[in-house]
Amino acid sequence: MTDRLGGGVRRKRPTMRDVAREAGVALRTVSRVVNSDPTVGAHLVSRVQAAISALDYAPDERAQQLRRGTSGTIGAAVRNLADAHPVLSAVDMASRSHGLAVLAMSTEDDEAREREAVMSMCGRRVDGIVIEPIGTSHDYLSAELAGGLPLVAVDRPCGGVEADAVLSDNAAGIGMAYRQLSVHGHRRIAYIGDDERIFTGRERAAAFRACVAASGGPLSGMVHPGVVTSSRVASALASVLSGPSPATALITGNVATTIEALRYLGADAGRLALVGFDDFTLADILRPALTVVAQNSAEIGRTAIDLLTARAADPGRPVQTVTIPVELIARGSGELPPPV
């Protein structure tokens, strides 16, 4: 049901022509004043400005863009607009400092929606796109990329096309989490995280396996990548905590998993050492407060805009993947000792 707005009568907006007529000058002069061209006589400037405010004139950016050939806008296709989204916020800020507006659209974690959103951005001729990729194949963008559209992926790389990317140092993060737990005496450490079909799920699970291998700890039954649902996390956790030699510590691979794990553990949360990948607002008021590997979202967003502007300035530059360091924030849950 596409019922574009505008059924009712809406007083016509004043156009530049109207202003010109009102001020008794040529169209071109109004344009100059609007764009603060210094080569206009002070006298005319004030007359035009008077006309502008008398008519409440505001230039139509679409027409400006059309004529100028640039939109002054970058698109941000993110997983959703509802959850905390520090990267989007950082992108927004960084863009503003470049004089660019941000057109944010959500992909709802859906491949088709992502494509739709991105295509709509292209239709609006955005000057660049920041994408948090969902789909595994992004070759629907290859034409745009070949045409020089600056595109940068955040959090995960795009699939099937060459594009700049800004990623967190997943391996280092898992390493920090593992080391923290080891240092506090844990030998039997488990991991529950995203499906390995997802880039970050794959990277983090692999890093975890590498840590276990390097430390000579037990691996069997300790790694549980998979879809993040309440029931899947619950059963993984149940399996990890049962048997003759249960895990004494857990690493969760993303916020959703962390939360599901906490939900499952309930009042027993204080009896299992826990380090979560990715920080979230209330992690510090949980009891025990949650130790996390925090991604530097602000830096990710800033870097994304840097890459975007760099590519816009030089479309031929080599494609680049930037890895942003993560940080361990010890708050208590990761420093719990193993039971004696």
Added chain:
Amino acid sequence: MTDRLGGGVRRKRPTMRDVAREAGVALRTVSRVVNSDPTVGAHLVSRVQAAISALDYAPDERAQQLRRGTSGTIGAAVRNLADAHPVLSAVDMASRSHGLAVLAMSTEDDEAREREAVMSMCGRRVDGIVIEPIGTSHDYLSAELAGGLPLVAVDRPCGGVEADAVLSDNAAGIGMAYRQLSVHGHRRIAYIGDDERIFTGRERAAAFRACVAASGGPLSGMVHPGVVTSSRVASALASVLSGPSPATALITGNVATTIEALRYLGADAGRLALVGFDDFTLADILRPALTVVAQNSAEIGRTAIDLLTARAADPGRPVQTVTIPVELIARGSGELPPPV
């Protein structure tokens, strides 16, 4: 530093003309095909479509909009893009079902930024604006409103201009919270919330005072509206909990206050009955789990879009304020008994 993108050479995009030439038809025919006008011969349709995909043509929406006179976009000016924003999400969804795109911009809780964002939306000739007002005066919009711009405020009303609004039932929510605590035996109930200069802060504090008055409870020293900072909430809480007859229960007026209160209480959180205004993602995994008055953000967003479309269809309709019911979600913290 306004350095609009586009420094580098970017291959010119194909235009409708190019498609027409490629397909050997007139411009108008391509336009018809693009807009799926049924009056085009099947033969030509396929020829045009072949040309379109051969050239990777995508219509320029700005030009379409300019010509059509409508943008197919609504603006959403919200406090920020970082925090959870279910209203924005709902606006997004509801808009999509009307075939409208959403241009989301953050106001960063700043009056000047709000104005900037809204003006930029007007410059883009959005078909309507959903705003979470920050400033107290919105008469910079009066010209747009007079011109028929559909505008709807969410969460709080606009100041100084007549505009539709969608608000939560603050008074009822405070009433629910108060009643829940009363029912569980509390007589000395305190309130800490937003500054009364803020609309919701004012409404909720007033409702609280009315509840106390109606129930004949003690009022003096129990109401603490003010700016929500860590220190202000801490000192309010300290004052409320000290003295000969301290409060045994607390109502917090917004999420930020709730969280600061929990931070201050720390391990003692289980000893003070607490009901927070507004739900948040992790309220259920706290211990005790948090009893809240939940606003129906999804309904707020949907209603906002309904009002927007209604006004677009009939600019002369009377201005309307819709109040959305809230709901008490009992999770434990609000059902704690007073100490004996």
Added chain:
DNA sequence: CTGAAAGCGCTAACAC
């Protein structure tokens, strides 16, 4: 320093 004319990419009246 200012103004007339062309045209950005597209759609909407009209002819054919």
Added chain:
DNA sequence: GTGTTAGCGCTTTCAG
């Protein structure tokens, strides 16, 4: 059914 012609609101050569 299809092509021609205007023009949306603006910027921008290029003359005055």
